[in-house]
Amino acid sequence: xxxxxxxxxxxxxxxxxxxxxxxxxxxxxxxxxxxxxxxxxxxxxxxxxxxxxxxx
Numbered sequence: 001x002x003x004x005x006x007x008x009x010x011x012x013x014x015x016x017x018x019x020x021x022x023x024x025x026x027x028x029x030x031x032x033x034x035x036x037x038x039x040x041x042x043x044x045x046x047x048x049x050x051x052x053x054x055x056x
Contacts, residue, residue, distance in 0.1 A: 011041035
């Protein structure tokens with residue numbers, strides 16, 4: 001898995017680079033935590049399908 005992804009950041013209001021800051025395996029799949037490189041907005045994803053991100 002990549003350590004960087006491009007994603008819409010609600011804190012910045014535009015697409016930004018996010019860095020993977022943590023990962024662990026759960027019964028639902030791999031849980032990863034991401035942080036915006038610019039404003040430190042964070043989001044969590046589980047197996048790429050479940051996300052805590054605010055959709056624009």
